[in-house]
Amino acid sequence: MINKKVLIIISKYYKDISENLLKSAITFLEENSILFDVIEVPGALEIPQVLNFQVNNSNNLKLAYEGYIALGCVIKGETYHFEIVSNETNRGLMNIALKHFFPLGNGIITAYNYDQALKRSLDKGKEAAEACYELMKIINYNKKVDKN
Numbered sequence: 001m002i003n004k005k006v007l008i009i010i011s012k013y014y015k016d017i018s019e020n021l022l023k024s025a026i027t028f029l030e031e032n033s034i035l036f037d038v039i040e041v042p043g044a045l046e047i048p049q050v051l052n053f054q055v056n057n058s059n060n061l062k063l064a065y066e067g068y069i070a071l072g073c074v075i076k077g078e079t080y081h082f083e084i085v086s087n088e089t090n091r092g093l094m095n096i097a098l099k100h101f102f103p104l105g106n107g108i109i110t111a112y113n114y115d116q117a118l119k120r121s122l123d124k125g126k127e128a129a130e131a132c133y134e135l136m137k138i139i140n141y142n143k144k145v146d147k148n
Contacts, residue, residue: 011072025125048092105132
Protein backbone atom coordinates (compact mmCIF):
# COMPACT_ATOMS: atom_id res chain seq x y z
CA MET A 1 0.00 0.00 0.00
CA ILE A 2 1.40 3.36 -1.03
CA ASN A 3 0.61 6.66 0.70
CA LYS A 4 -1.19 5.03 3.60
CA LYS A 5 -2.74 7.69 5.78
CA VAL A 6 -5.51 7.45 8.34
CA LEU A 7 -7.43 9.90 10.45
CA ILE A 8 -7.86 9.24 14.17
CA ILE A 9 -10.89 10.91 15.74
CA ILE A 10 -10.65 10.74 19.51
CA SER A 11 -12.89 11.83 22.35
CA LYS A 12 -10.87 13.28 25.21
CA TYR A 13 -13.73 13.03 27.73
CA TYR A 14 -11.83 10.56 29.94
CA LYS A 15 -8.27 11.88 29.67
CA ASP A 16 -6.30 8.86 31.03
CA ILE A 17 -8.31 6.41 28.97
CA SER A 18 -8.00 8.51 25.83
CA GLU A 19 -4.24 8.82 26.25
CA ASN A 20 -3.91 5.03 26.50
CA LEU A 21 -6.11 4.50 23.45
CA LEU A 22 -4.17 7.01 21.38
CA LYS A 23 -0.76 5.76 22.50
CA SER A 24 -1.46 2.15 21.52
CA ALA A 25 -3.03 3.17 18.19
CA ILE A 26 -0.08 5.42 17.31
CA THR A 27 2.42 2.71 18.25
CA PHE A 28 0.73 0.28 15.84
CA LEU A 29 0.50 2.84 13.05
CA GLU A 30 4.14 3.85 13.38
CA GLU A 31 5.29 0.21 13.46
CA ASN A 32 3.45 -0.28 10.15
CA SER A 33 4.64 2.98 8.55
CA ILE A 34 1.15 4.44 8.36
CA LEU A 35 0.86 8.22 8.46
CA PHE A 36 -1.93 9.72 10.53
CA ASP A 37 -3.65 12.88 11.65
CA VAL A 38 -5.55 13.30 14.91
CA ILE A 39 -8.70 15.30 15.59
CA GLU A 40 -9.88 15.66 19.18
CA VAL A 41 -13.56 16.00 20.02
CA PRO A 42 -15.30 16.62 23.36
CA GLY A 43 -17.26 13.36 23.64
CA ALA A 44 -18.23 10.12 21.95
CA LEU A 45 -21.34 11.51 20.25
CA GLU A 46 -19.20 14.02 18.38
CA ILE A 47 -17.03 11.30 16.79
CA PRO A 48 -19.55 10.21 14.10
CA GLN A 49 -20.37 13.84 13.37
CA VAL A 50 -16.73 14.73 12.71
CA LEU A 51 -16.27 11.54 10.70
CA ASN A 52 -19.23 12.53 8.56
CA PHE A 53 -17.83 16.07 8.07
CA GLN A 54 -14.47 14.66 7.02
CA VAL A 55 -15.87 12.08 4.61
CA ASN A 56 -18.29 14.50 2.97
CA ASN A 57 -15.60 17.17 2.60
CA SER A 58 -12.86 14.78 1.46
CA ASN A 59 -13.69 15.36 -2.21
CA ASN A 60 -12.82 19.02 -1.73
CA LEU A 61 -9.73 18.50 0.43
CA LYS A 62 -6.22 17.61 -0.60
CA LEU A 63 -5.95 15.36 2.46
CA ALA A 64 -7.72 12.16 1.62
CA TYR A 65 -7.57 9.33 4.13
CA GLU A 66 -7.46 5.68 3.28
CA GLY A 67 -9.03 4.76 6.61
CA TYR A 68 -10.40 6.12 9.86
CA ILE A 69 -10.03 5.18 13.52
CA ALA A 70 -12.57 6.16 16.18
CA LEU A 71 -11.32 6.22 19.77
CA GLY A 72 -13.22 7.07 22.92
CA CYS A 73 -14.99 5.76 25.98
CA VAL A 74 -18.50 5.65 27.37
CA ILE A 75 -18.90 4.58 31.01
CA LYS A 76 -22.25 3.60 32.51
CA GLY A 77 -23.68 6.03 34.99
CA GLU A 78 -26.95 6.01 36.89
CA THR A 79 -29.18 6.96 33.98
CA TYR A 80 -30.23 5.73 30.54
CA HIS A 81 -27.79 8.20 28.95
CA PHE A 82 -25.12 5.46 28.72
CA GLU A 83 -27.28 3.41 26.38
CA ILE A 84 -28.14 6.38 24.20
CA VAL A 85 -24.52 7.51 23.83
CA SER A 86 -23.21 3.99 23.25
CA ASN A 87 -25.87 2.95 20.75
CA GLU A 88 -26.06 6.19 18.78
CA THR A 89 -22.29 6.60 18.55
CA ASN A 90 -21.78 3.09 17.22
CA ARG A 91 -24.81 3.26 14.94
CA GLY A 92 -23.59 6.56 13.52
CA LEU A 93 -20.10 5.22 12.87
CA MET A 94 -21.34 2.10 11.12
CA ASN A 95 -23.90 3.97 9.03
CA ILE A 96 -21.25 6.38 7.72
CA ALA A 97 -18.65 3.66 7.06
CA LEU A 98 -21.13 1.46 5.21
CA LYS A 99 -22.60 4.33 3.20
CA HIS A 100 -19.22 5.67 2.06
CA PHE A 101 -17.30 2.37 1.73
CA PHE A 102 -14.18 3.06 3.80
CA PRO A 103 -12.22 1.19 6.47
CA LEU A 104 -13.11 2.10 10.04
CA GLY A 105 -11.43 0.80 13.16
CA ASN A 106 -13.83 1.24 16.07
CA GLY A 107 -11.99 1.71 19.34
CA ILE A 108 -14.79 3.14 21.42
CA ILE A 109 -14.90 1.41 24.77
CA THR A 110 -18.25 0.88 26.46
CA ALA A 111 -17.75 -0.15 30.07
CA TYR A 112 -19.65 -0.45 33.31
CA ASN A 113 -17.04 1.36 35.40
CA TYR A 114 -13.84 3.40 35.17
CA ASP A 115 -11.49 0.58 36.21
CA GLN A 116 -12.89 -1.74 33.56
CA ALA A 117 -12.52 0.98 30.92
CA LEU A 118 -8.99 1.87 32.00
CA LYS A 119 -7.89 -1.77 31.75
CA ARG A 120 -9.42 -2.17 28.27
CA SER A 121 -7.87 1.10 27.10
CA LEU A 122 -4.37 -0.36 27.12
CA ASP A 123 -4.97 -2.45 23.97
CA LYS A 124 -8.21 -1.17 22.42
CA GLY A 125 -6.52 1.61 20.42
CA LYS A 126 -4.11 -0.88 18.89
CA GLU A 127 -6.98 -3.25 18.10
CA ALA A 128 -8.88 -0.46 16.31
CA ALA A 129 -5.79 0.56 14.33
CA GLU A 130 -5.17 -3.07 13.43
CA ALA A 131 -8.78 -3.53 12.27
CA CYS A 132 -8.53 -0.41 10.09
CA TYR A 133 -5.23 -1.65 8.61
CA GLU A 134 -6.66 -5.09 7.82
CA LEU A 135 -9.66 -3.53 6.10
CA MET A 136 -7.34 -1.25 4.10
CA LYS A 137 -5.45 -4.33 2.91
CA ILE A 138 -8.68 -6.02 1.82
CA ILE A 139 -9.81 -2.98 -0.13
CA ASN A 140 -6.41 -2.67 -1.84
CA TYR A 141 -6.45 -6.38 -2.66
CA ASN A 142 -9.91 -6.05 -4.21
CA LYS A 143 -8.76 -3.05 -6.28
CA LYS A 144 -5.94 -5.18 -7.71
CA VAL A 145 -8.28 -8.10 -8.42
CA ASP A 146 -10.79 -5.81 -10.17
CA LYS A 147 -8.05 -4.56 -12.55
CA ASN A 148 -7.14 -8.09 -13.74
